[in-house]
Amino acid sequence: MDLHEKASSSKPGGTTRPVQVGSVSIGGGPFHVIAGPCAVESPGLLLETARAVRDSGASLLRGGIFKLRTDPSSFQGMGRAGLEELKAMKGELGLPLVTEVTDPRHLEAMLEVVDMLQVGSRNMFNYPLLSEVGKTGRPVLLKRGFSARVEEWLLAAEYIRKEGNENIVLCERGIRTFETATRNTLDLASVAWIKAREPYPVLVDPSHGTGLRELVPPMALAAAAAGADGLLVEVHPRPGEALSDGRQSLDPAEFARLMDRLSALLAALGRSPLGKS
Amino acid sequence: MDLHEKASSSKPGGTTRPVQVGSVSIGGGPFHVIAGPCAVESPGLLLETARAVRDSGASLLRGGIFKLRTDPSSFQGMGRAGLEELKAMKGELGLPLVTEVTDPRHLEAMLEVVDMLQVGSRNMFNYPLLSEVGKTGRPVLLKRGFSARVEEWLLAAEYIRKEGNENIVLCERGIRTFETATRNTLDLASVAWIKAREPYPVLVDPSHGTGLRELVPPMALAAAAAGADGLLVEVHPRPGEALSDGRQSLDPAEFARLMDRLSALLAALGRSPLGKS
Amino acid sequence: MDLHEKASSSKPGGTTRPVQVGSVSIGGGPFHVIAGPCAVESPGLLLETARAVRDSGASLLRGGIFKLRTDPSSFQGMGRAGLEELKAMKGELGLPLVTEVTDPRHLEAMLEVVDMLQVGSRNMFNYPLLSEVGKTGRPVLLKRGFSARVEEWLLAAEYIRKEGNENIVLCERGIRTFETATRNTLDLASVAWIKAREPYPVLVDPSHGTGLRELVPPMALAAAAAGADGLLVEVHPRPGEALSDGRQSLDPAEFARLMDRLSALLAALGRSPLGKS
């Protein structure tokens, strides 16, 4: 039995197993959109964005506190200090918070603030981190490694399940190929492939997947049409001033227009409507 | 000025320039679906398929007469004899015929039977063939090379335009990556990228793009949502008996269901409906 | 039996089957270097280069007459006129000539001038061209498609063999990957893989394989160490003035230094020395 068979055979296929994050149930029912800035530059910025995306129908909030940047001289996120500040204002956000964990030693402090732990693309093969995240029992958003085959992605999920944590949502965010017109190559067929075989809810991140703002709406709609259970979208009040990934962030007005089109598409395909928090 | 700039700057962007194929106008208006078997195994099979796909709303018919197969011992198509047989029954098909040209020496005979010349993925870098196809003035369906960057694809189109032939429709059919779950990685973001910048109509081939029948409907819907002007879909009356690509072919009933869902999705997005031949 | 098995099982493995090109026998014995300009810009340039590379130990001469260029506005080679001019001066070159065939309709004229027909990377999947080249019986240098798997490369060779032509030499020239520091990724392990299993002589082209002049000597030496039967190297009298690929061409002095180092390496590994024409 090769890895591929093992990845597939050990799981009950067919229906999607929903994952509960705060008041939100991801997978199998309403379509959920997680929105927010790439990095939390300040608590004020996060609050401003939270209000805007909630008004347009987002049901979870994203925002990076510890950032992994290729260039060590780039902005690395607010770090532990940011975590403290967010703790104080958590009640005001009004949406469950999803943020990336990059180091097992941050987990204890994060659990007080974060509703869903994101494992980023660079860490999908970081098995000690996956195990620690598994031990917390907290819902996990497991992004695909940008060079991971689907079978490896599913085996990474096994590292979390092995610790007794079944609250796993997958997120396709583009793979690395020879193409340079886009930042990554968004592999929507992998979403359809998994939805046909595995019980995991699957989201799509068209922001990292393309790296270009103008491609985010069409690829968000395409993701929904391909069968994704939701989206992860970068929204920044003023993308031109963003400290990271401004080129791929929507502003609140663009985000609102996208949500309207998504609603129409979901209805046409006979799917559940956009979820609420 | 690098290749990329050259590819972009020499073209009037913005609106799509429609291409007329028989009674059908591809691009900018109705959404057109080209359907049919991978290979024309017999004239009777083509006729049977033509009737079925036309009934479901396909507006053009596809079918390979000269096949390029990786393995020299595989079925290579009916060849010149097939062309003669098709000529005799052309009136009965009821749909314009799209077929692949693999050798410039076949062109003269093909022009009597074929309404749109397809340049296949393996030939996108075959510039002498592109030039000859350009000289015919006949509409061209230019598939993306499975390892071509978008800019190289656009430059391949220039080889056709240089001969005075502007009747070019592009077709995304998946690129080669490290992923092995699917036959290719269907790059829908390339469709959105081109639609935002270039006047070419763009189709998508979810059959070759995924290689798996069950992924064809979700990826066909995703292609429409991403902004494609139409589709190229493999349909075979009995996929289990197909001499090539049966694993990725829909049967007529599956195709009919897909067309219904496509209609609903196009309406929801405010786009023109499915085209008629 | 999958393609891979078929590719391997139908061939007598083990020892290399030499291919005779004029007075030169490639494979299994002396190490042969094919050198010359990317494109024949003029007959005088070719003659000047021929003298220089022969003096340094090259045993065959390369030079493109019909060029395939990604950008249709780039120099496309001297074409048929160049072929005529070369015919007149063929006796003076003093080395067998290797040049690329890009169109089956050129073959008749090429056979009067060219000792070995090169099938370029863009045409490895052009099966009609491979068949025509096979019918000529002339020795063939079959470059690997830049996105071809080894098994597909071997099956392309089958298209030539099927026509009764066993005079096939393979040439690794780099594959397309995500890496951008080099023009291609030179896959020397494919050379060692084939040498362990197949009877074909295998050459390596470090010029296209890297795209950077300073990497040509180390990768040429590495190719010999990995077991290649010879090299294809771009040499131009004045690389700064070359109409194509100047950035990856050696000048005659650099080429001479490389040949000296190659000689020493071959001796150290107990291999046959550099061949003579």
Added chain:
Amino acid sequence: MDLHEKASSSKPGGTTRPVQVGSVSIGGGPFHVIAGPCAVESPGLLLETARAVRDSGASLLRGGIFKLRTDPSSFQGMGRAGLEELKAMKGELGLPLVTEVTDPRHLEAMLEVVDMLQVGSRNMFNYPLLSEVGKTGRPVLLKRGFSARVEEWLLAAEYIRKEGNENIVLCERGIRTFETATRNTLDLASVAWIKAREPYPVLVDPSHGTGLRELVPPMALAAAAAGADGLLVEVHPRPGEALSDGRQSLDPAEFARLMDRLSALLAALGRSPLGKS
């Protein structure tokens, strides 16, 4: 200034800056070979292998104690218990020990036993781990991420340097591409590229780079010819019984033959001979 420029411009190019590991100086002088089993299955096995590879000229010993395996049900290494056992027998090994660190929480215990810390391919983008490794000051063997561009690899080294640790040796181990004949595609041109521009010593791992025992010797020789400063080679007393990577491990006799050929090649190229511990 893009990442690429930044990666290059901030470093003094030209000559190689040697890194001292115990009694061994890697880079710029003698050619050093690190050999040993993929995983330390038992202290006895490590000792047996150490004696064999030292006799053939290896100057450092490798062996994994904490293993990252794609499949969570595979052997994961001896772990902390193994570390304790190795501490007791460290004096007997006779060679400096190189082993992979997979979790920052293991570092304190590892520093008592390990002479050089390896950062594996899956962790090249794990910046918190790189920083922690940097803080130890211990020599680091930084393997290339299997999907990392050269510029990203150099920026990963910056994360170590930023903490004041300049004792960095790079190791090319193959990248992920579409080719499936070999486990990875060994990118020797990246070695030549770095050697022409950067001060880091660069090793090559032909075992992981190819995944096939019969390709290890030719690619090891090719690596030396391309300019590598040394090798990392998997050697197991009985590869058929290895708990991991047996298919790519040499036995001691094969390793000895390879070392003889390496010696001859280094001499022919005028390079320093094999180093001693």
